[in-house]
Amino acid sequence: MKINFFKYQGAGNDFILIDHTKDGLNTVDNKLIANLCDRRFGIGADGLMYITSHNKFDFEMHYFNADGKLGSMCGNGGRCIVAFAKHLRIIDKETNFLAVDGPHFARISENGEWVDLQMINVDDVKLDNDAFVLNTGSPHYVAFKDNLKNFDVFAEGKKIRYNETYSKEGINVNFVEEQRDHLFVRTYERGVEDETYACGTGVTAVAMAVAKHKKQSGHVKTDIKVLGGDLKIEFDYNDEKFSNVFLCGPAKLVFEGEFNVR
Numbered sequence: 001m002k003i004n005f006f007k008y009q010g011a012g013n014d015f016i017l018i019d020h021t022k023d024g025l026n027t028v029d030n031k032l033i034a035n036l037c038d039r040r041f042g043i044g045a046d047g048l049m050y051i052t053s054h055n056k057f058d059f060e061m062h063y064f065n066a067d068g069k070l071g072s073m074c075g076n077g078g079r080c081i082v083a084f085a086k087h088l089r090i091i092d093k094e095t096n097f098l099a100v101d102g103p104h105f106a107r108i109s110e111n112g113e114w115v116d117l118q119m120i121n122v123d124d125v126k127l128d129n130d131a132f133v134l135n136t137g138s139p140h141y142v143a144f145k146d147n148l149k150n151f152d153v154f155a156e157g158k159k160i161r162y163n164e165t166y167s168k169e170g171i172n173v174n175f176v177e178e179q180r181d182h183l184f185v186r187t188y189e190r191g192v193e194d195e196t197y198a199c200g201t202g203v204t205a206v207a208m209a210v211a212k213h214k215k216q217s218g219h220v221k222t223d224i225k226v227l228g229g230d231l232k233i234e235f236d237y238n239d240e241k242f243s244n245v246f247l248c249g250p251a252k253l254v255f256e257g258e259f260n261v262r
């Protein structure tokens, strides 16, 4: 059987997308998903998503990490699936869709390549020594690091992700260095088990951790640079709660193809 797929990327966080709005999603083959995401033996991606129809929302997002397992919320994946839904003409300028962490609102640019995605409100930020730990749809650890350009994100991120506290559930590990007019962020991602070029829920968590650390409040706008490009975060913060949270950035169709399933 031939299955049609689309490859998207958002700031270098890349995904395989499959349209199940017409045939209905009934089976999930985790091994096949892992094989498709493999960069040597498959198409190659940080994750794979199914888009299905929903009777109360424009569509539903189903996100799997590159290891083939069902993931928690993926911010860049969310932005890419919105661009995909526009490409499929399911939506036009705005949408309300359902993801694993609940409903999401998003706005899409005219050319379909820039998406502002609303993320969940956050009011629980914990400390682990000097690091911040919070859930923005996925669990994140945020640590400040000087000379981040030359830091071994893979080795150090992996150590934290597999330490006694986090090994069972896993965590995404973000390192941030403050620059004059932006934050530079690098992330080790759970489920990919490697550094990725961008992590949307990760940079959202980083902007929140920095706002808390620097006691910023009111309407906070943060420019972020990651290995794969630029992202922007906006939210309202009142010292207790982050609300009206938006993750904004590019979401681009890279290519379309088909693969065989036996």
Ligand SMILES: N[C@H](CCC[C@H](N)C(=O)O)C(=O)O
Binding pocket: 013, 065, 071, 072, 073, 074, 075, 076, 077, 138, 139, 171, 172, 189, 190, 191, 192, 198, 199, 200, 201, 202
């Ligand atoms: N790349 C994603 C994060 C995926 C989350 C995943 N690594 C997990 O925690 O299960 C993002 O843009 O938010």
